[in-house]
Amino acid sequence: MTRNLTVAIVGATGAVGVELIRLLEAGELPVGELRLLASARSVGKTLPFRGLLLPVDATCDGAFAGVDLAFFSAGASRSQAFAPVAVRHGATVVDNSSAFRMDPDVPLVVPEINFHAIQDRHRIIANPNCSAIILLMAVAPLRALGRIRRIIVSTYQSASGAGAAAMEELRSQTATVLAGGEARPEVFDQPIAFNLFSHNTPIGVDGYNGEETKVIEETRKILEAPDLGVNVTCVRVPVMRAHSESITVEFDDVAPSVDAVREVLAGSPGVRIVDDRVANRFPTPLEASGGHDVLVGRIRPDLSSPRAICLFAAGDQLLKGAALNAVQIAERLMPLRVAPVSV
Amino acid sequence: MTRNLTVAIVGATGAVGVELIRLLEAGELPVGELRLLASARSVGKTLPFRGLLLPVDATCDGAFAGVDLAFFSAGASRSQAFAPVAVRHGATVVDNSSAFRMDPDVPLVVPEINFHAIQDRHRIIANPNCSAIILLMAVAPLRALGRIRRIIVSTYQSASGAGAAAMEELRSQTATVLAGGEARPEVFDQPIAFNLFSHNTPIGVDGYNGEETKVIEETRKILEAPDLGVNVTCVRVPVMRAHSESITVEFDDVAPSVDAVREVLAGSPGVRIVDDRVANRFPTPLEASGGHDVLVGRIRPDLSSPRAICLFAAGDQLLKGAALNAVQIAERLMPLRVAPVSV
Secondary structure, three states, X not given: OOOOEEEEEEOXXXXXXXXXXXXXXXXXXXXXXXEEEEOHHHEOEEEEEOOEEEEEEEOOHHHHOOOOEEEEOOOHHHHHHHHHHHHHOOOEEEEOOOOOOOOOOOOEOOHHHHHHHOOOOOOEEXXXXXXXXXXXXXXXXXXXXXXXXXXXXXXXXXHHHHOHHHHHHHHXXXXXXXXXXXXXXXXXXXXXXXXXXXXXXXXXXOOOEHHHHHHHHHHHHHOOOOOOEEEEEOEEOOOOOEEEEEEEEEEOOOOOOHHHHHHHHHOOOOEEEOOEOOOOEOOOHHHHOOOOOEEEEEEEEOOOOOOEEEEEEEEEOOHHHHHHHHHHHHHHHHHHHOOOOOX | OOOOEEEEEEOOOOHHHHHHHHHHHHOOOOEEEEEEEEOHHHEOEEEEEOOEEEEEEEOOXXXXXXXXXXXXXXXXXXXXXXXXHHHHOOXXXXXXXXXXXXXXXXXXXXXXXXXXXXXXXXXXXXXXOHHHHHHHHHHHHHHHHOOEEEEEEEEEEOHHHHOHHHHHHXXXXXXXXXXXXXXXXXXXXXXXXXXXXXOXXXXXXXXXEHXXXXXXXXXXXXXXXXXXXXXXEOEEOOOOOEEEEEEEEEEOOOOOOHHHHHHHHHOOOOEEEOOEOXXXXXXXHHHHOOOXXXXXXXEEEXXXXXXXXXXXXXXXXXXXXXXXXXXXXXXXXXXXXXOOOOO
């Protein structure tokens, strides 16, 4: 394919960072050198890559010298500060934070849907919000069947979306409650063990939390549909690492048949249909966990509207919702950017 | 109020039965005698009531002699078999099963909404499905603000809806998984620990499961709105005993304001508003558990439709979703049926 690449991961010790390392190990990119970057308190740690233990270094300007490709997954402020540095050093940045997603000059990309949004001049590519990616993997293919006017979605979001510490809180707090103890929330601000709550992001003046606003805005940007109606409710549930979503899709005209929806989704890369009415088997977060596909099922007419159909989807939040989508962007983009090795 | 009543509970040892006993202990009905009935395998057990240990007897025809009021919560086939027997013995039956709910000559009642549906001749009163009750406690009051044309709801249903054994399976299976073991489903047919799944009731030809069909049909019957659109997705989540629901309510005309919705709900008996945008505090199943009120919050406009508003509700499945609603029916009905004590 191309010459070997020097790749950096900012936020290498986080839940998404660890998945990025694993995906690069197994993936198609010719990684010559991998630089693991994190905040000062992680310096000195090591992480395994191809049988070696690589050191974790501090994220600083000099760390990006000679980097071809940088993945950022360390929060928006870290991306704001260092993504431009990486670009100045000549790198292409795939940013998993929300820092640049709504920047009109930054493409926001799910490769199966809108890889075409990336132009030569773009040095920062934004990786969308996890709930938006999983929603759109199920919904975007249906545009082949008619114009979509409105999406109604309620989410069932896993602890992983709040990072590794939140997953550990779900584990340890659940053990405490089972032992008769009291839940003492630290990462989340209310109990997650055997509980669920409206997404823990601040609420805006319109009554919507930050996560919901991201789903609305990012859905419209990715689908290039600024007027698309998006009704969204984001809820955190006591599940480890896959998000599930209950989705209604309203079309301009009469909704397509269940068979037509099934056929289109069956032919959509990255989607796997799990829709066995007889066995009562549909997408679950447990089955989606660790897998690359977004599972889609409960494909059925909306009995309250001839224009709508209903779906239920589940996808691994750390993989297709974050690290996998980022690596897929890079795997498709980098061969176009790095000169092939001369033979 | 009235003379002392002879009350029977069929299914006394179940999760709902135990709550019925507690509510009768604390409630307004003048219970003179309480007969605890269950299946043969529970005979010989005792359950506490007012400081006494009452024996559990077998459900048989003779057990209903002299009974004024019988609560049934032992499944539809048990109700089919014995509710008519209880009626023949002169009892009023409040039936928590699905056996008679859609019978046109049986009223299906949430007392705050349609107590008027009960007429003198009715000897069997059906207690609605738990998800339908919690949904309607939040939605029915909004009819004061305009005609409702469509309800869209996704549920987050607790283990308690499948009974005490399901709650125990959630507990024990979660402990097993935390200890590194494998989930071995017995009550549910797939893992519930750190997982969720489409409701475990059979799927009909229209693609809807039994729970969803109940929500659609019972909602229309209770609201006396046979043409009401109901879009429903029922999902089981790893939560103990309260159901949560993400709800969109579409009106015929422009939706009422958030303030108007809040005002109506604030004045609705059995509803408590939990809607603190600043503190990010909204209804949770943990807060709803053990309480009598249905909690309602996330009151906000639907940004995708000027005719709709969104809500999030949570209510104790065993209480308002089952036992409490049944006792409330009886507390309001029995004084109308039993002659007052002559002084």
